[in-house]
Amino acid sequence: MSGMSAPLDTTPRDHPDQRTGLPPLATGGDVPGQVLRLDDTENMLKSSFRTMALFEFFADAKRPASIGEIADNLNMPQSSASALTKSLLDSGYLERDVESRAFYPTLRLSFLGDWLVRMAALPDDFTDNLARLSETIGETVFLAMRNGIYSQYIYTHHHDGPVREHVETGSVRPLVCSATGYAMLSGDADADIGKLIRRTVHEVENSFWKETAGAALEGVQDTRAQGYAIAVGPSHESTGGIAVALPSRTVRRHLCVGVGGPADVIRERGAEIAPVLRGFVAGLPRSIEDAILGRGALARLPGPE
Numbered sequence: 416m417s418g419m420s421a422p423l424d425t426t427p428r429d430h431p432d433q434r435t436g437l438p439p440l441a442t443g444g445d446v447p448g449q450v451l452r453l454d455d456t457e458n459m460l461k462s463s464f465r466t467m468a469l470f471e472f473f474a475d476a477k478r479p480a481s482i483g484e485i486a487d488n489l490n491m492p493q494s495s496a497s498a499l500t501k502s503l504l505d506s507g508y509l510e511r512d513v514e515s516r517a518f519y520p521t522l523r524l525s526f527l528g529d530w531l532v533r534m535a536a537l538p539d540d541f542t543d544n545l546a547r548l549s550e551t552i553g554e555t556v557f558l559a560m561r562n563g564i565y566s567q568y569i570y571t572h573h574h575d576g577p578v579r580e581h582v583e584t585g586s587v588r589p590l591v592c593s594a595t596g597y598a599m600l601s602g603d604a605d606a607d608i609g610k611l612i613r614r615t616v617h618e619v620e621n622s623f624w625k626e627t628a629g630a631a632l633e634g635v636q637d638t639r640a641q642g643y644a645i646a647v648g649p650s651h652e653s654t655g656g657i658a659v660a661l662p663s664r665t666v667r668r669h670l671c672v673g674v675g676g677p678a679d680v681i682r683e684r685g686a687e688i689a690p691v692l693r694g695f696v697a698g699l700p701r702s703i704e705d706a707i708l709g710r711g712a713l714a715r716l717p718g719p720e
Contacts, residue, residue: 462499465489465491465495465499466499466503467585468489468585469485469489469499469500469503470520470524471583471584471585472485472488472489472583472584472585473519473520474570474584475571475573475583475584475585476488478519479512479515479517479518479519480517480518480519481515481516481517481518482496482497482500482516482518485499485500485518500518504518507521507523508520508521508523508524509521541703542570542572544695545558545570545572545672546572548572548672548691548692548695549572549573549574550574551691552574552674552688552691552692553574554574554674554675554676554680554684554688555571555572555573555574555674555675555676556571556572556574556672556673556674556675557570557571557572557584557595557672557673557674557675558570558571558670558671558672558673558707559595559599559658559670559671559672559673560669560670560707560708561590561599561668561669561670562587564589564590564591564611564614564615564618564619565587565588565589565590566587566588566589566590566593566595566596566599566671567585567586567587568583568584568585568586568587568595569584569585570584571583571584588624588650589615589619589624589628589650590611590615590631591608591611591612591615591628591631591649592615592624592627592628592631592649592650593646593649593650593656593658594634594644594645594646594655594656594657594658594673595644595656595658595671595673596631596644597631597634597635597637597638597644597646597658598638598643598644598658598659598660598668598671598673599658599660599668599669599670599671600631600635600638600668601635601638601639601644601660601668602660602663602665602666602667602668603635603667605632605635605636608631608632608635609632611631612628612629612631612632615628616628616629623651623652624649624650627648627649627650628649630649631649634646634649641689642659642693643657643658643659643689643692643693644656644657644658644659644671645657645681645685645689647678647681647682648678652678653677653678654675654676654677654678654681655675655676655677655678655680655681655682656673656674656675656676656681657673657674657681657685657688657689657692658671658672658673658674658692659671659672659673659689659692659693659695659696660696661696661699661703661704661707662696662699662700662701662703662704663701663704664701664704664705669704669708670703670704670707670708672692672695672696673692674688674692
């Protein structure tokens with residue numbers, strides 16, 4: 416019946432769960448037939464996402480944080496934040512300052528990706544250069560990645576101002592509702608962009624995004640003509656952005672560098688900011704996309720014997 420959810424099927428089975436695609440997993444010693452229930456799977460996924468969100472929060476904040484701050488920024492109950500930080504503290508991924516009782520990541524986390532950074536040959540000073548770019552322009556600078564129908568901010572260097580609450584590392588905007596999206600869609604065919612607009616209108620819940628998605632095709636065409644994207648208001652009424660796609664080995668664009676700020680600032684300073692942003696991107700090698708996405712490192716992994 417409409418409005419009612421089907422009861423969970425916890426019957427033991429040997430084949431993968433059609434709803435989750437997961438094979439049956441034992442959860443309690445050698446108890447025959449015991450499998451991972453759907454609600455267990457959902458709890459595991461929620462914990463995984465919260466863990467990654469926590470580390471993205473620290474990457475953005477760049478300072479220790481209290482339980483209250485963590486709970487507020489991750490939009491979770493304080494009890495859940497306490498349980499999460501205790502687990503990561505016990506496993507060595509977080510440390511706690513005795514006096515302030517604030518938490519911060521340990522170096523154990525950095526070693527997890529150290530091999531990938533070295534193999535990818537990503538310039539050591541890349542993020543430092545993004546920070547300098549932010550200081551030069553005087554606005555927030557971010558690196559965005561194409562993720563399904565969304566543009567996702569994977570690195571943010573904040574400059575003081577109201578845009579901070581709208582641009583956080585890990586946050587997303589529809590590709591068809593943002594300057595970063597226009598930049599990354601500049602290599603796509605118009606017909607494909609039209610399909611993406613319709614899909615976005617169908618899938619997103621934010622009514623403002625539904626209303627502004629239709630402007631994407633014109634925005635992408637302008638981006639192709641001028642070599643950079645500029646958009647004011649498609650993702651949030653009070654903010655705007657300017658973006659330039661990173662060099663790519665293919666027609667499709669996967670990454671871009673953008674500048675975000677209050678809508679009036681982007682309107683007034685767009686012509687000033689765009690050349691600086693384009694100059695920064697023009698100095699990057701074509702291998703930068705592979706390095707950031709990890710494709711270069713994966714290509715250098717030894718094959719099977």
